[in-house]
Amino acid sequence: MSEEYTYDLVVVGGGPAGSSAAFAAAKKGIKVALIEKENSIAETVRTSGVTWIQNIKEFGIPDDCFNPIKNFSFCSPNNEVTISDVIPRAAVLDVRKTYRWLANEAEKAGANIFVKTNIKNIIKNENGDIVGVKGIGANGEIIFHSKVVIDATGFPSTICKAMGFAPQWERFGAGAEYEMKGENIDSETWWLMVGQQYSPAGYAWIFPLGDNIVRIGVGVGKPESNVDPTQRLKEIIEKKLGPIKKLGELKEIEFHYGLIPNDGLSRKTVFNNMILVGDSAGQANPLVLEGIRYAIKFGRVAGKVSAEAIKSGNTDEKSLYPYEENWRKEIESKINSAGKVQDRWIGLSDEEWDRELDIIKELKPEEFIDFIKADFGLSNMIKLATHHPKLAVRQLFNLVKGKK
Numbered sequence: 001m002s003e004e005y006t007y008d009l010v011v012v013g014g015g016p017a018g019s020s021a022a023f024a025a026a027k028k029g030i031k032v033a034l035i036e037k038e039n040s041i042a043e044t045v046r047t048s049g050v051t052w053i054q055n056i057k058e059f060g061i062p063d064d065c066f067n068p069i070k071n072f073s074f075c076s077p078n079n080e081v082t083i084s085d086v087i088p089r090a091a092v093l094d095v096r097k098t099y100r101w102l103a104n105e106a107e108k109a110g111a112n113i114f115v116k117t118n119i120k121n122i123i124k125n126e127n128g129d130i131v132g133v134k135g136i137g138a139n140g141e142i143i144f145h146s147k148v149v150i151d152a153t154g155f156p157s158t159i160c161k162a163m164g165f166a167p168q169w170e171r172f173g174a175g176a177e178y179e180m181k182g183e184n185i186d187s188e189t190w191w192l193m194v195g196q197q198y199s200p201a202g203y204a205w206i207f208p209l210g211d212n213i214v215r216i217g218v219g220v221g222k223p224e225s226n227v228d229p230t231q232r233l234k235e236i237i238e239k240k241l242g243p244i245k246k247l248g249e250l251k252e253i254e255f256h257y258g259l260i261p262n263d264g265l266s267r268k269t270v271f272n273n274m275i276l277v278g279d280s281a282g283q284a285n286p287l288v289l290e291g292i293r294y295a296i297k298f299g300r301v302a303g304k305v306s307a308e309a310i311k312s313g314n315t316d317e318k319s320l321y322p323y324e325e326n327w328r329k330e331i332e333s334k335i336n337s338a339g340k341v342q343d344r345w346i347g348l349s350d351e352e353w354d355r356e357l358d359i360i361k362e363l364k365p366e367e368f369i370d371f372i373k374a375d376f377g378l379s380n381m382i383k384l385a386t387h388h389p390k391l392a393v394r395q396l397f398n399l400v401k402g403k404k
C-alpha cells in the first residue's frame with residue numbers, strides 16, 4: 001500500500017528556495033508540503049555559503065547563522081589586492097544552521113515537512129498538466145496530489161525534466177571544498193584566487209567561518225575546462241599555494257561538492273500548475289556563481305504567487321506569471337550584464353589576470369561590492385563608465401553596459 005496525501009501546494013526540494021517558498025505559501029493559509037529526499041534538511045552541504053549582510057537582514061536570518069566579512073582579497077599569480085571596508089557587508093553562512101532555520105520558519109508557518117522522501121515522478125491530468133508527484137518515502141511508495149507543484153530540486157531540476165520542459169544544463173560550474181580547521185585564520189577576510197594554477201576556468205577561494213575554521217575550495221567552469229575540481233583542490237592545499245600557506249597547519253572537518261547551472265536565464269519558469277525556482281530556474285549571479293539570496297528571495301515570491309493563484313481557483317500559467325515577471329524585472333538585465341564580465345574573465349591568461357587585479361584595485365569598497373554582486377543599476381553603471389577617474393575602470397563598466 002502506498003501512502004497518499006492531498007495538499008494545495010507541494011514544494012519539492014528542501015534547500016533555500018524550497019523552504020522559502022513553503023514559508024511564504026503557508027503564511028497565506030494554504031496547505032503546504034515541503035519534500036526533501038535526504039534524512040534531514042541540509043544533511044549534505046553543496047555550497048560555500050557566501051552572501052550579503054543586507055540580504056541576511058532583509059530575510060530575518062539570525063545573527064548566529066553567519067560570520068561577517070569586511071576585507072576582500074584577491075590574488076593572481078603575480079598580483080594581490082585587498083579592498084578593506086569600514087563595516088562588514090559580506091558574510092559566510094553556517095549553511096546547516098541557516099537552511100534549517102529557513103525550513104523551521106516554513107514549519108512554524110504551518111507547512112508539513114517530509115524528509116527521506118525522494119520524488120522520482122510526476123502525476124498529470126488529462127490535459128498533460130501536473131497535478132501531483134510521487135516517489136519513495138520512509139515507508140515505501142508515496143503520492144502527493146496538489147494544485148501547484150514548485151520544483152526547487154536545484155541543479156537536477158527533477159520535476160521540470162520529468163515534465164519534459166527543459167534538457168540538462170549545458171554550461172555549469174563544478175565546485176569542491178574542504179571545511180578545515182587552521183592555525184592562523186583572519187576571520188574578517190576572504191580570498192578569491194585566480195589564474196591557471198588555481199582554476200583554468202573559474203576561481204579558488206578561502207572563506208572564513210570564525211573560530212579558526214575556513215572553507216577552501218575550487219570551482220571549474222564546464223564544459224570550458226575538464227579539470228576535476230576535487231583533484232585540483234587537493235593539489236593546491238598540498239602545495240600550500242598563495243594565501244593557503246598563511247593558514248598554517250590545516251585539518252579536514254568536512255568535504256563538500258556541488259554543481260551549479262551557468263546557462264543564464266535560459267528557462268521558462270512558469271507552466272500550468274507549476275513553478276521553477278532557485279537553481280532549477282538557473283537563478284544565480286554568474287560572476288561568482290552565487291544563488292542563495294536569489295533562491296530565498298524568489299522562493300518567497302513563488303510561494304506567495306502560488307498561494308494567491310490557489311486561493312483564486314485558477315493556477316494556470318497566466319495566473320502564476322506574476323512570479324516570472326517579478327524575478328525577471330529584478331535580475332534579468334543584471335545577470336545578462338554579469339554574463340558579459342564572466343565571458344571576459346573565463347578567457348583570461350595569468351598575465352591578463354595580473355592586469356585585471358590592477359583594475360579591481362581602483363574600486364572603492366562599495367563599487368567593488370556592487371560589481372561582485374552584479375548589482376548593475378543603470379544609473380550607477382553610467383556614472384562609473386563615464387566619470388570614474390581611471391580609464392581601465394571606465395572600460396570595464398562600459399563592457400557591463402554593453403559597449404566594447
Ligand SMILES: Cc1cc2nc3c(=O)[nH]c(=O)nc-3n(C[C@H](O)[C@H](O)[C@H](O)COP(=O)(O)OP(=O)(O)OC[C@H]3O[C@@H](n4cnc5c(N)ncnc54)[C@H](O)[C@@H]3O)c2cc1C
Binds near residue numbers: 012049292295
Ligand atoms: C561548490 C558551490 C559553491 C557555491 N557557493 C555559493 C556561495 O558561496 N554563495 C551563494 O550564494 N551560492 C553559492 N552556490 C550556489 C548555491 O548553492 C545555490 O544557488 C543554491 O543552493 C540554490 O538553492 P536551491 O534551493 O535552488 O537548491 P539546492 O540548495 O540544491 O537545494 C535543493 C534541495 O532539493 C533536494 N532534492 C533534490 N532532488 C530531490 C528530489 N527528487 N526529491 C526530494 N528532494 C530533492 C536536495 O536534496 C536539496 O536539499 C554554490 C554552489 C556550488 C555548487
